[in-house]
Amino acid sequence: MVLTYRFKKEKLDDGSYVSRPRILVDLQGIEVTALIDSGCDVTVIPENLAKEIGLNLNGKRDKLYAFREATEVICTNANIKFLGRAERQNVLINIPVLITPADDVDTEGIVLGIRGVFDNFEINFKKARNQIIMKEIK
Amino acid sequence: MTYADYEWFLEQDFSRYSGRWIAIVNKQVVAEGNEPAGVLAAVKRIMPKKKPLLTKVRNRLAILSS
Numbered sequence: 001m002v003l004t005y006r007f008k009k010e011k012l013d014d015g016s017y018v019s020r021p022r023i024l025v026d027l028q029g030i031e032v033t034a035l036i037d038s039g040c041d042v043t044v045i046p047e048n049l050a051k052e053i054g055l056n057l058n059g060k061r062d063k064l065y066a067f068r069e070a071t072e073v074i075c076t077n078a079n080i081k082f083l084g085r086a087e088r089q090n091v092l093i094n095i096p097v098l099i100t101p102a103d104d105v106d107t108e109g110i111v112l113g114i115r116g117v118f119d120n121f122e123i124n125f126k127k128a129r130n131q132i133i134m135k136e137i138k
Numbered sequence: 139m140t141y142a143d144y145e146w147f148l149e150q151d152f153s154r155y156s157g158r159w160i161a162i163v164n165k166q167v168v169a170e171g172n173e174p175a176g177v178l179a180a181v182k183r184i185m186p187k188k189k190p191l192l193t194k195v196r197n198r199l200a201i202l203s204s
Binding site: 006011014018031033048052107 | 140141144147148151152153156159173174175178189190191192193194196197198199
């Protein structure tokens with residue numbers, strides 16, 4: 001199955017713009033946008049959303065290192081359905097995720113990392129064509 | 139319907155909601171807040187049969203990698 005998404009142009013607080021690869025997923029029953037980050041090792045979900053969708057918060061504790069700081073995280077798994085334009089295109093996978101405790105104005109929502117996601121999809125970022133093409137690996 | 143909302147989401151400027159969670163239904167922002175649970179509860183209250191598209195608006199320059 002091949003899924004195609006687009007970049008989202010977003011205005012920053014300083015008035016400049018960035019284009020971010022935000023795709024559409026169903027996270028355990030909640031339809032939500034998620035950012036694909038090829039530099040992130042594992043998918044990250046904020047705790048307040050993790051609680052809402054009933055993820056296991058009793059998993060192993062670990063640390064997530066981002067740039068110059070470390071954050072305490074909880075390791076668990078989640079069902080993520082990648083949504084296509086038509087229902088028959090949807091792809092459901094179960095992947096490892098890290099739950100981050102903080103969710104404030106400066107934190108991202110869902111970040112899709114390499115482990116699990118890049119193992120199940122061949123992902124092409126075509127910025128000039130404004131396309132993100134995700135081909136399921138069988 | 140959510141895919142249509144996703145396509146609408148891609149075209150909009152949500153910078154006024156910076157740092158907030160928002161819910162989109164039928165190409166409209168129908169709820170906003172600091173907590174996803176509160177936003178989803180608001181949608182359930184005002185549009186109980188609708189499934190919203192939830193998103194977090196983030197308008198800071200970022201390095202996200204772990």
